[in-house]
Amino acid sequence: MWPCDRLSRSRTRFGRAHTMAAPLKSLVSDDGRYQTAFQLFLQRSSEHQCMLDFIHTQLPDILASVGDGKPHLNVIGVGSGAGEIDLEMLSELHQKHPAATVDNEVVEPSAQQLHNYRVLVSQKPELSFVKFSWNQMTAAQFEERWKLKKTTAKADFIHMVQMLYYVKDPGATISFFQHLLSEKGKLLIILVSGQSGWGKLWRTYRHQLCNAEISQCVTTADIESYLESTGVRYRSYELPSQLDITECFSEGDGTGELLLDFLTEVLDFSKTASPELKAGVLELLRHPDCSVETQGRVIFNNNLGVLVIDPQS
Numbered sequence: 431m432w433p434c435d436r437l438s439r440s441r442t443r444f445g446r447a448h449t450m451a452a453p454l455k456s457l458v459s460d461d462g463r464y465q466t467a468f469q470l471f472l473q474r475s476s477e478h479q480c481m482l483d484f485i486h487t488q489l490p491d492i493l494a495s496v497g498d499g500k501p502h503l504n505v506i507g508v509g510s511g512a513g514e515i516d517l518e519m520l521s522e523l524h525q526k527h528p529a530a531t532v533d534n535e536v537v538e539p540s541a542q543q544l545h546n547y548r549v550l551v552s553q554k555p556e557l558s559f560v561k562f563s564w565n566q567m568t569a570a571q572f573e574e575r576w577k578l579k580k581t582t583a584k585a586d587f588i589h590m591v592q593m594l595y596y597v598k599d600p601g602a603t604i605s606f607f608q609h610l611l612s613e614k615g616k617l618l619i620i621l622v623s624g625q626s627g628w629g630k631l632w633r634t635y636r637h638q639l640c641n642a643e644i645s646q647c648v649t650t651a652d653i654e655s656y657l658e659s660t661g662v663r664y665r666s667y668e669l670p671s672q673l674d675i676t677e678c679f680s681e682g683d684g685t686g687e688l689l690l691d692f693l694t695e696v697l698d699f700s701k702t703a704s705p706e707l708k709a710g711v712l713e714l715l716r717h718p719d720c721s722v723e724t725q726g727r728v729i730f731n732n733n734l735g736v737l738v739i740d741p742q743s
């Protein structure tokens with residue numbers, strides 16, 4: 431059972447008053463504001479830089495072993511966003527397997543993000559070794575379609591970068607995609623690390639902040655527990671990363687409010703959360719468990735975890 435499921439069940443059983451009188455709206459219910467908040471988060475954090483460091487230093491060795499010398503490789507990217515990270519990974523794959531052509535399935539529900547990804551691809555003629563298939567859909571819809579079509583093809587490399595928060599059952603999603611791996615395939619997952627400020631925030635305010643419809647407050651520590659309980663083999667890496675959240679503490683600052691929406695995943699958090707919840711979250715965000723204060727800035731621990739999963743044995 432998934433940690434969130436366990437918690438929501440105990441909540442029902444004991445009838446505890448964790449739910450708010452007027453439930454807070456999830457940020458993901460407003461794709462426009464979600465995407466704007468995500469762009470701001472990328473500007474204010476070292477999120478993509480730490481991923482790129484990983485992709486350029488550690489990923490090449492991982493990719494060297496996929497495919498087993500095949501002339502053609504199948505890749506699936508789930509929750510690809512605008513594709514910046516996916517394209518870096520494809521480029522490393524190409525360097526390790528320069529003679530191979532690649533079929534790349536892109537699974538991304540946001541029309542805007544998919545459009546941005548296509549624009550990026552159109553600007554890179556060096557990607558001629560890749561054939562892109564664009565799937566504007568969620569991971570669950572992709573799974574349903576795959577099963578309906580009874581597709582038997584196997585994938586050599588599957589990645590889910592900062593995506594598993596948005597599925598209902600991360601364990602089932604991992605299991606489905608792991609079963610698609612070829613014998614020498616790899617499934618790569620990136621999420622916030624259990625040691626990050628996010629982990630602390632979610633352990634403290636899970637009942638108030640986390641959307642029960644999706645897993646949302648999941649860290650690599652949760653996924654590792656799940657993988658260990660099911661006997662799945664994996665390797666893990668910790669990527670140090672930071673997020674400047676200074677503006678969150680300036681009442682009425684638009685940038686701070688948008689960042690707070692992203693941190694809490696609540697739409698218009700500053701305006702809709704109770705004064706107690708707002709005060710508690712702000713206090714925790716600048717607590718040393720979550721952030722360090724340096725040169726007048728509040729720097730939130732945005733460490734990421736990477737998990738590399740082998741095929742089912």
Ligand SMILES: C[S@@+](CC[C@H](N)C(=O)[O-])C[C@H]1O[C@@H](n2cnc3c(N)ncnc32)[C@H](O)[C@@H]1O
Nearest residue numbers: 508509510511539540543568569591592593596
């Ligand atoms: C935090 S962004 C990460 C984007 C990109 N992987 C990156 O790291 O830059 C999460 C992405 O997952 C997509 N997404 C949301 N729900 C999803 C779902 N159920 N299945 C697949 N992707 C989803 C969003 O549209 C968004 O592009």
